[in-house]
Amino acid sequence: MESTITREQALELLKKYNKEAFHIQHALTVEGVMRWYANELGYGAEADYWAVTGLLHDIDFELYPEEHCQKAPELLREAGVGEDMIRSICSHGYGICSDVKPEHEMEKVLFAADELTGLIGAAALMRPSKSVMDMEVSSVKKKFKDKRFAAGCSRDVIREGAENLGWELNDLFEKTIMAMRSCEESISKAMEEYTA
């Protein structure tokens, strides 16, 4: 699997359709997380593909929330994104806004980790450090069980995502914390520049 556009082109495309800092930050986070997972799981040669897919996965969400995953193929195709990646992007909304099932391991990781980064990110903001660097699996577990906390992050999607990967929930939590640690600093710098 190879990306048909560069990271730079993908970032430009993201910013064409996304202006809110929240969406840019989420895209950068999922990009960094996917890159970490590609390397971790032995897909280092495809790391760019994993990362660019992460960067673009919510391309249509800010402007077309009612058509999430339905509008994306049009926006992506227009910009020269390949059909493989379009499929991968649509599969992250499986069962909610898309009927494209995650099949490839990267699609399964995207499905599981996307929702979880929201929960972990929200949990990080509750900490004095505002960081995932000193976050433990146990605190994610606690937040996961507390249904009122970050209620918009679907526990069912996260659970289903772990099941599809054949991983224990704790394993998904631990890996995703590490993945978020790997990119936290570079993303906070990028966001400082973006909001400056």
Ligand SMILES: [Fe+2]
């Ligand atoms: Fe997302």
